[in-house]
Amino acid sequence: MSGLKATPEDVRHAYRLLLGREPDPDGFRHYCAILTQDQPAPGVIAEYLMESTEFRERHHVLTKADAGRRPEPGVVTLSCQACTQAQIESPTFRYWAASLREKPGGLHRKLWEWCYITQALYERGMLEKGRRGLGFAVGTEPLSALFAKMQCSILASDIGEEVARDAGWVDTNQHAASLEQLNQRGLCPPAEFAERVRFREVDMRDIPADLRGFDFLWSSCALEHLGSLQHGVDYVLGAMDCLRDGGVAVHTTELNCDSDEHTIETGGSVVYRKRDLLQLAERLRALGHRVEPFNFDLGDSAADAYVDEPPYRGRTHLKLRLGPYASTSFGLIVTKHGAPV
DSSP: OOEEEEEEEHHHIIIIIISOOOHHHHHHHHHHHHHHHHHOOHHHHHHHHSSSSSHHTTTTOOOOOOOOOOTTOOOOOHHHOOOOOOHHHHHHHHHHHHHSSSTTTTTTTHHHHHHHHHHHHHTTSSSSTTEEEEEOOTOOOOOHHHHHHHOOOOEEOOOOOOHHHHHHTTTTOOOSSGGGGTTTTSSSSSHHHHHHHEEEETTTSSOOTOOOOOOEEESSOOGGGSSHHHHHHHHHHGGGEEEEEEEEEHHHHHHHEOSOOOOOOEEOOOOHHHHHHHHHHHHHHHHOOEEEEOOOOOOSSHHHHHOOOOOOSSSSBBBBTTEEEEEEEEEEEEEESOOOO
């Protein structure tokens, strides 16, 4: 599929689907010239049109690349929910994107995950001075540095480098082997970062018994890489032991957008179905934990409908193809034994 080249008919189809009209002569000539020069895949033409002012006005997309506004503390807005364009372009998520030195409103699910985790913790009072946080499989993500800047004490963890290298995480710059990699963006002053952040090798399938008493913990699309659906469930359940009563866990993972029956159950990247997540919530609640309500809305914009195909080079990357299934990021918020304090 990666060798498929767009045709003039693909241009016409993209105009009809995304702009609701036939292509104008100048626009059609412009995109046909791109076909001749670059030989792009059909999805690339769609991405160009989705970046146009006409598309953004038609679909009510926010066009101003502002930095949003700092959310009001204590106002709970997030549930267990899927990544959508509307949310990533909200003022709150724009604020956190700018805080992470990312492009506010950027249509990438990884940015959504980081903003979702941050906002979920922030609105539950977890990102305050003196709070203790535990990050699993942090890779080179910037969350540890952001939380340290907000005066939290952080234990950032990842698997050992040899295991990560065998899994391909080192080659793709998704593994952390030292503290230096966690503050590459300079989000936290170096002296404060060194004081507030520690790093430790931790296998999510075998969490050390001494990791206890944290105010919050998080993982960003990591639990689906533990080898099976069951391994990911076991991790989420076991990680609750790391929290004090009232502590908050926030995880993101893969949601199957196509099927609630069939999915990828084992391997390097599994994909959770709606029913898998609901069953996990039942098990957490049976243990006395509170799980936020579920919202499986997948969004209704053209960007929400677009599925990035391997090798995942699309400018729009809210959903991607994993095996035969379209998948997107889904967030879980769990409070240990009741309300946070």
